[in-house]
Amino acid sequence: MIPFGFHTPTRIVFGRGLLDELGRHTLPWGRTALLVCGHTSAHTNGVLRRALNSLAAAGVNTHIADGVTPQSTDVDATVGQARATGATVIVGIGGGSALDTAKATAAAIAHGPSGPLVGTTLAPHPGCLPVIAVPTTAGSGAEVTKGAIITDTVRGIKAGIRGDDLCPRTALIDPALTDTQPTRIAVASGFDALAHAIEGTAARRAGPLTDTIADQALRLLPDTLQRIAAGDTGHEARDRMAYGALLGGLLVATASTCLPHRMQQAMGTPDRPGPSHGQGLALLYPAWLESLEQAAPQAAARIGTALGTDNARETITRLLTATGLRSTLSAAGYRPDDIHGFTARITGNTDNDPHPNPDIPLITTIYERAL
Numbered sequence: 001m002i003p004f005g006f007h008t009p010t011r012i013v014f015g016r017g018l019l020d021e022l023g024r025h026t027l028p029w030g031r032t033a034l035l036v037c038g039h040t041s042a043h044t045n046g047v048l049r050r051a052l053n054s055l056a057a058a059g060v061n062t063h064i065a066d067g068v069t070p071q072s073t074d075v076d077a078t079v080g081q082a083r084a085t086g087a088t089v090i091v092g093i094g095g096g097s098a099l100d101t102a103k104a105t106a107a108a109i110a111h112g113p114s115g116p117l118v119g120t121t122l123a124p125h126p127g128c129l130p131v132i133a134v135p136t137t138a139g140s141g142a143e144v145t146k147g148a149i150i151t152d153t154v155r156g157i158k159a160g161i162r163g164d165d166l167c168p169r170t171a172l173i174d175p176a177l178t179d180t181q182p183t184r185i186a187v188a189s190g191f192d193a194l195a196h197a198i199e200g201t202a203a204r205r206a207g208p209l210t211d212t213i214a215d216q217a218l219r220l221l222p223d224t225l226q227r228i229a230a231g232d233t234g235h236e237a238r239d240r241m242a243y244g245a246l247l248g249g250l251l252v253a254t255a256s257t258c259l260p261h262r263m264q265q266a267m268g269t270p271d272r273p274g275p276s277h278g279q280g281l282a283l284l285y286p287a288w289l290e291s292l293e294q295a296a297p298q299a300a301a302r303i304g305t306a307l308g309t310d311n312a313r314e315t316i317t318r319l320l321t322a323t324g325l326r327s328t329l330s331a332a333g334y335r336p337d338d339i340h341g342f343t344a345r346i347t348g349n350t351d352n353d354p355h356p357n358p359d360i361p362l363i364t365t366i367y368e369r370a371l
Helices: 018-029 047-057 075-085 096-111 183-202 208-229 235-254 259-265 277-295 297-307 312-322 336-344 360-370
Strands: 011-014 032-036 061-065 089-094 131-135 147-152 157-162 170-173
Touching: 011 018, 011 235, 018 047, 018 089, 018 131, 018 170, 032 047, 032 075, 032 096, 047 061, 047 089, 061 075, 075 096, 089 096, 096 131, 096 147, 096 157, 157 259, 170 235, 183 208, 183 235, 183 259, 183 277, 183 297, 183 312, 208 235, 208 297, 208 312, 259 277, 259 360, 277 297, 277 312, 277 360, 297 312, 336 360
Parallel strands: 011 170, 032 061, 032 089, 089 131, 131 170
Antiparallel strands: 147 157
16 A cells, blocks of 8 residues: 555534534633634624624633635734734634634734735744634535635735644534525535545545545535535535535645646636635636546546546536536636736645646646636
8 A cells, every 4th residue: 555644633523503512612722712704694693693602601702803805805904803802712603714714813823914924835833823613614624624715915816825733723513504505605615525525536645545535525525516506405415515525624634636726716816806716616627627538537537436427527517517507717707818817826736736747838728728
């Protein structure tokens, strides 16, 4: 068997109703918390109230930072709040943007300001704060990953800050928090989880243990995604999607991702955010899979085998059509002259992709095919 490694420092607790135990899981990290969330849904759906009640009952004094934006441009303001309140622990509640903002805040307290950190991998620093991550969407897997995707407004790029300090200390996953998520958003988020499983299968850093996780995710997610797209709002479907998103997050933290994630992140700018991450991945996926068929057929075959099909591209294209995610860059408002800007903003490791030479000419070709 080939040598491999696997490391995840995040404690995972998974189950319905666990939000009410948030205080118990936070208290070991300190009695003063900064709770990072968005300014709409957390307030209106009762999640914030329940979280604050649990924290108070455990004796945790909590301050709220609810200015999270989809582009995660507010990290330094949140760092200021953490310092002003003397927070010893960060609690992130929400989707990928909220969790990434919480994680970046915890790291930027020691390494900041945040902008220059975008696109870098941080060395461990004892001044980083611990994070408790509570996802309210099922897709990003940010509750267990060692990166945070945020925007550097000075350079106009959206990319990752990475490093072991970005890993949450505890991931508290309560699938019930996704029950009220609109179908359209749940489907887009769910495709992100599926993409993590596909890329975790094809990645150069994949190994025997990550293959086992990816195989389980790929047996679970396609059918669940179609059920949710068809209107299934039952607990079983939402639980399965939350679990699949967790599996995808573990793959991101270990096998990592491939070109579609690097390429989608490069599409967003502060003045033109573009589609959501999951929707953006869906725009790129058929073109990337087609390119794999031609340049890395063994990787394409591995994906197909994991999906139980002899043609991964056709299977994923049908899935995108069935779930309403099938579209093109042109339909999303992009034009050929946008591609140069995309390629100029590519950051992160592209060598994990199975293409023999994942360089800018190849990336440009995939973008062009996705138009």
